[in-house]
Amino acid sequence: MPQSVAGPEIERLIQLLARMPGLGPRSARRAALQLIKKRDTLLGPLAEAMRIAAERIVVCSSCGNVDTSEPCTICRDGSRDASMLVVVEDVSDLWALERSGAVSARYHVLGGVLSALDGVRPEHLNIERLVERASDPAVKEIILALNATVDGQTTAHYVTDALRHLGLTITRLAHGVPVGGELDYLDEGTLSAAIRSRSAF
Amino acid sequence: MPQSVAGPEIERLIQLLARMPGLGPRSARRAALQLIKKRDTLLGPLAEAMRIAAERIVVCSSCGNVDTSEPCTICRDGSRDASMLVVVEDVSDLWALERSGAVSARYHVLGGVLSALDGVRPEHLNIERLVERASDPAVKEIILALNATVDGQTTAHYVTDALRHLGLTITRLAHGVPVGGELDYLDEGTLSAAIRSRSAF
Structure with missing residues (x-):
């Protein structure tokens, strides 16, 4: 200008x-x-x-995280639970989970989600390496921490199929009312899920 | 994080x-x-x-503009009208006026406005150098292009006083309805000013 x-x-x-x-x-x-x-x-x-x-900065060849060391700080951290792999779409999701401190395991960054619209196909995602890592006998559970969008859920189904032959426990994040959230502002899908997954008080 | x-x-x-x-x-x-x-x-x-x-990047010692040359591109531009000095609060205002192409003169950046609340006093602004530049016999008009805020207007009055002895024409920007603006969204002060300064159609 x-x-x-x-x-x-x-x-x-x-x-x-x-x-x-x-x-x-x-x-x-x-x-x-x-x-x-x-x-x-x-x-x-x-x-x-x-x-x-x-x-x-380098991209970790094992999990897809960004760091200044290879493998990344998380992959090198021996204190983490090696029996779980948390599958995320992007590094920002990995950071968000780490901030929450909810889980101390290793991650696997897919680098996106399947999307017919954007032409993202399985070979564009880091899925092959995920199957390789999941084949490690130490791994018992795969946590799919993907966004609750149509593309995210499509990807979750695809990943589940790709891992099925390994006989692992595959879990996904719970749906429900966000902590601090007001029912009035939530969509019907979230409310239905929260009712379905209600728990004893 | x-x-x-x-x-x-x-x-x-x-x-x-x-x-x-x-x-x-x-x-x-x-x-x-x-x-x-x-x-x-x-x-x-x-x-x-x-x-x-x-x-x-250096700050022009003459007008206060930022540039990579000293004096700045505008001060060196011989094609500009040397009879006018446009006084602005900040370099961003200078850029805004240049984008409008409304005037081809030189500028003087005060580097702020007087503010009792923020403790900005005359000696904190680039006023001394303005009086110096305005004393150049080539300069005939000072255009006060300051923000239409209380502090901006206070500063305009102060600058006018500081320049009074030079006997120059001192003008300020017109108040009125912004081009493309809707009356319904304008404050009473602007509407009053627009009525007062109405012109023949």
Whole structure:
């Protein structure tokens, strides 16, 4: 935008910032100015952190997590329950589960879900390696922690079929009312699932 | 957040991203993952653009604009009308006016507005240099393009007083209905101003 008034360096910075998720052209300009104002405390350090990340981050060949070591910190962590594998769609889901502290096991990142619409087929996902890892005699249970969307559930069914011959316990996350959630705002499907899976009080 | 599961490099990247305007802790994690996924097309180039910006960007000692040259591109542009100085609060306002193409003059960035609440006093703003620049015999008009806020208007009055002895024409932006705006959504002050400044149709 300020093509003629600011140098090409600023323009390029704005263009690249606008490609970040959550930033549009207008907020990218605002972000660029803020960064320039905090040149020494934010712009410089952020540039360096990005350079290091770009240089060192690798995708774990075992589970698909991103880390600066190979295999990743989780795969190397011997204190985790080796009898379970938690299958997730994306690294962000892995991070979310780790924040919850709900499970201390290893993960398997599929790298997406099957989608006829987006042309995502089984060979595009990290399923082959999952079957390989699930064949380890130590593994007893596969937890399918996939999103409760149509594509997520289709993928859950496909993965279940691919693992069936191993005779493992395959589980999925419970459906129900989110903690802190109000019934009035929930869809019928969630409410039906919450009623079906009700428990003694 | 993913302190134990991702390397310190990723954690630091997320922390710095969270300090960018428009990004919170959650969106910073999402942004970090997107950047890592687009390592070669976005993360690397953005790191480099930021490094160059941090290295080369300077604040123009004449007008307060940010650029990679000193004096800035606008101050060096001989084709601009030298008889006018447009006074703005921030560089973002300068950029906004340049995008509009409404005026081809030089600017003066105050670097803020007077604010008793935030403790911003005249000596914190770039006013002394404005008086100096306005004393140039070539300058005939000062356009106060400050925000139509209480602080903006206070600052406009202060600047007017500081320039009074030079005997220049001092103007301010017109108030009225924004182009494309709907009356129903406008405040009473704007509507009153639009009625007062009505023009023949």
